[in-house]
Amino acid sequence: MFSTDFAQYDSVSSKEFKDSVWAVLEVTGKPNVADFFPILKPFDLQGLVRRENVYGKKILTIFDRIIDQRLQTRLSSSVTPTNNDVLDLLLNLSLKDEPKLTQNDMRHLFYTLFIAGTDTTSSTLEWAIDELIHNPEKLQTARSEIIKLMENNKKNIQEQDICQLPYLQAVIKETLRLHPPDPFLVPHQAIHDVEIHGFMVPKNVQILCNVWAMGRDPKVWSHPKEFMPERFLEVKIDYNGQDFELIPFGAGRRMCPGLNMAQRICIAFDGGILVVCRVGVALRIIKGVKWWQMTGEVVVAFGGDVMGEVLLAVGGDV
Ligand code: HEM
Secondary structure, three states: OOOOOOOOOOOHHHHHHHHHHHHHHHHHHOOOHHHHOHHHHHHOOOOHHHHHHHHHHHHHHHHHHHHHHHHHHHHHOOOOOOOOOHHHHHHHHHOOOOOOOOHHHHHHHHHHHHHHHHHHHHHHHHHHHHHHHHOHHHHHHHHHHHHHHHHHOOOOOOHHHHHHOHHHHHHHHHHHHHOOOOOOOOOEEOOOOEEEOOEEEOOOOEEOOOHHHHOOOOOOOOOOOOOOOOHHHHOOOOOOOOOOOOOOOOOOOOOOOOHHHHHHHHHHHHHHHHHHOOHHHHHHHHHHOOHHHHHHHHHHHOOOOHHHHHHHHOOOOO
């Protein structure tokens, strides 16, 4: 997003950033008693709003620092330096004659993207690997599919090749069916009275959509508790908001705008992990290293040899 590597856990600033993002995710994920008894809202009894403000401010300050640094670099250079990243694009927009985007807009946009995009993606990756480890023959099928594609493409797999990995795509769908990262989606509110299948939903009521239960409904899915990616090879069900039995990204105008990016990240990372790990080794990483750390390490590992070091560090045998 702004060409900064937040994956190195030894760097103080990236550690501060990760810890703050983690803290915000933790407080926003906790049930808040004030959501059920709105009269308690001003008291913030669990201190959730206060904590989110503290860590939220830390994250915004880090974004400010990054934006200021980039502006400085631009000012000190005669040619407009470009990193070709999201920050560059936004700065170009904001420096136009009639700017529609302020620095405040930018840092809040980054905030939303990081909070909405990190934990959702990493938990999907984590569950996918977890399910595959518990189903070795499915892991082998996924792995063989990637290795075959690598052989056909002379080891060079690009993003556009993802469509040639139907089994891995099915693995991600099945993972999101069983373990949606937002089990109730994001709360919505009815703007007027509406009747759905005989149920009256009154105006202003808060609506939580239980996609976790929908994904395990025996009336819709056969063997709902089993991890069976094959089911998606047989039927054409997608998570793009058209098939209501599978809506981990929501549906309609407010559905997740990061769907395509999330799909690419999940397939690319899971594919990468499957190619460089053996089953037993993967099990050891999951047990030995917190996923949050591991996600960072895998970013580096994908392009080089670092995976070997990571595995050795936790007792693997690459
Ligand atoms: C597996 C990964 C992901 C899942 C399951 C997921 C799921 C969701 C869901 C359920 C919503 C709420 C939809 C609704 O209101 O009904 C949402 C909103 C959102 N997501 Fe994602 N998401 C994922 C990844 C990402 C990524 C990678 C990004 C961006 C980098 C992202 C950015 C957003 C944003 C900005 C919103 C708020 C949209 C709005 O309020 O209009 N998400 N996501």
